[in-house]
Every structure is written in C-alpha cells, then in structure tokens.
Amino acid sequence: MDKKHVLIATLGGQPQIVTFTLDLLLAKGFPISEVVVVHPATRGDLRLSRACKLLASEFSGNYYRAAQKTISFSSQALELNGQPIEDIQTDPQIDASLNFLQRLLGDYKHRGYVIHLSVSGGRRLMTLLAISVAIFNFDHHDHIWHLYTPREVQKQVDEGRQMHIPPDTGHRLIEVLLPTLGSYLYSPSLSFRAIYEQQRQQAAAEDERRRRAVLRQATPAQRRVLHAFARGLRPKQVAEELHLSEATVHSHKTVLLSLCHQAWELPEQDSLHYHFLREKFAQIVEQEQDNDTIP
Numbered sequence: 001m002d003k004k005h006v007l008i009a010t011l012g013g014q015p016q017i018v019t020f021t022l023d024l025l026l027a028k029g030f031p032i033s034e035v036v037v038v039h040p041a042t043r044g045d046l047r048l049s050r051a052c053k054l055l056a057s058e059f060s061g062n063y064y065r066a067a068q069k070t071i072s073f074s075s076q077a078l079e080l081n082g083q084p085i086e087d088i089q090t091d092p093q094i095d096a097s098l099n100f101l102q103r104l105l106g107d108y109k110h111r112g113y114v115i116h117l118s119v120s121g122g123r124r125l126m127t128l129l130a131i132s133v134a135i136f137n138f139d140h141h142d143h144i145w146h147l148y149t150p151r152e153v154q155k156q157v158d159e160g161r162q163m164h165i166p167p168d169t170g171h172r173l174i175e176v177l178l179p180t181l182g183s184y185l186y187s188p189s190l191s192f193r194a195i196y197e198q199q200r201q202q203a204a205a206e207d208e209r210r211r212r213a214v215l216r217q218a219t220p221a222q223r224r225v226l227h228a229f230a231r232g233l234r235p236k237q238v239a240e241e242l243h244l245s246e247a248t249v250h251s252h253k254t255v256l257l258s259l260c261h262q263a264w265e266l267p268e269q270d271s272l273h274y275h276f277l278r279e280k281f282a283q284i285v286e287q288e289q290d291n292d293t294i295p
Helices: 016-027 044-058 091-110 125-135 151-160 192-217 220-230 233-240 246-263 276-291
Strands: 005-011 031-038 073-076 114-120 143-148 174-175
Touching: 005 016, 005 091, 005 125, 016 031, 016 044, 016 114, 016 143, 016 174, 031 044, 031 091, 031 125, 031 143, 044 073, 044 151, 091 114, 091 125, 091 192, 114 125, 125 192, 192 220, 192 276, 220 233, 220 246, 220 276, 233 246, 246 276
Parallel strands: 005 031, 005 114, 031 073, 114 143
Antiparallel strands: 143 174
16 A cells, blocks of 8 residues: 655745645655644744745645645644743753654654655754654655755745746755664654663664674784774874784774674675774773773
8 A cells, every 4th residue: 555645844934835845746746645834833923823824725625726636734833831832942842842743753654654854944943853853753765855946036935925836947855865763663652852862772782782793703813903993093003003014904904894894784885994993992992991801
C-alpha cells in the first residue's frame, strides 16, 4: 500500500511559502494529502493571524482549489502547559516547543506517513528546533525542504499578495540533506530531551562496540601505534616516539584504518585518514592508559 504524505511547515507572516512549497511538491508527484502549519501564538500578532486565515481560505472544506483535490489543512500553535507560546525565548519554552514538535512528527511517523518538512517560514529558532526533531524521527523516505524564491519575486508576493505563481518564475525547492538517526519506537510519554539522551547513549554504546572490535583484532604493535595516533601525534612523531621507521608506522596505520573501515561498515569508496583514529579512540585509549592495559 502506498504511504500517505503530509506537509508540515513552519509558519511566520509569509503564507505563500506554504502554498508555493505545496504546489512544487505536487508538481514533483508527491501525493500530499494533509498540510499542517506550526507557529507561535497568533494572539497579538496580526501578520501571523492574517497568514493563518489566508492559508485556511486556500483549503476551504479541506479542498485545495489550486490543485483541485482534497487536502486537509490544520494550523497548530506551539504550547507550554496547554497555553500557546507567543515567543521562544526561555528554556521552558524551548523544551515545550521541542516536545510539541516531537509529538507532532512522532505521531505521523507512528501512523506510517512520509513527512515533508518545510523550514522556510517562521522564526529561525522554530525551524532549527523542527530540524533537530526531524533528525531523531526521519528515515530515508522523509524530506526536509527549503524554498528558494528570487528576490524580485519575493517583493511581488510579499505577505500573501500572491499565493500561487507560475512554475517558470524561478522559485524552486532545495532539499536539505541531513544525517538522520532513523525513526525510533514512538512513545508520546517521552520528552524530546529524554529521547535525545537515549539516542546519545545508544550511539555511544555502538561506537564503543566498534572500537573494541578494532582493538581485539589489532596486534600489540598496532595497538601501540593506535595509542600514539589517538594522542594526536602525526606519523613522523609516532615513528620517533616508538623508534620505528615511517614505513612501518604507515603499514600499521593502513591495517588499523582497514579494521576501522570494517567495524564502522563504511562504503568501500570512503577513504579514512589517521585523524579518524584520534577522533574515535582518544577517550578509550585514555581509559586504557589509566588502567595500564595498553601493551
């Protein structure tokens, strides 16, 4: 069964960003069936309130007139303790916004949707928080989009004066390519920071497993070279400290990087540099040195 697609967009005072993005996604063949805009409280913000009303009018009766198809629309304000957040300034407001976005994106992922996240509208911190949440929820099916609109076009359409423009106007979608951790087992009871800590611990444990696998396979001589590189020494310095030829150090380094390549399951075409050894092994080698376990 084909998955459902939802567009989730951060919103400020420029409602046309949402419709421009939706029109381009539909033109690309993505079967968007829902649109959700996320924003701070509209109370006291006339521009934002007007933007929400303009967008709602585009989806009257959940029918998107521009594409002549049924697309449901909803507008959701960030909340703290059940009250709309007027601005994101304090730590509680940041945490509440993260949790709100986590519940929103996590629920759609739990229901099997493909998510298209538009991050061109609204306040910069809100878009950054949305991207942070996406990293912990998205898989390879999902997309993060930025809308590029030429400056002269921006002036023409400012604040919703035009909600749709022809495809040859020069505006286009740019996909934001970010590493994602894959969708986790969704739990509405977990805060975003709890999820972050859980993922961080899992990633650290996985790196530890990979490091130990390399250390188990390395010879004592290779481990001494690894220890020197992990302390930040360059190849010539490693050779001088261990009283080895540079050719021998290079030979050991080649084997160690090959073991790392296997342990981290990296693509064959990806080359590694000795700095990788410092980055991945500095902490564990320090621990082993403290315990006097480096040969």
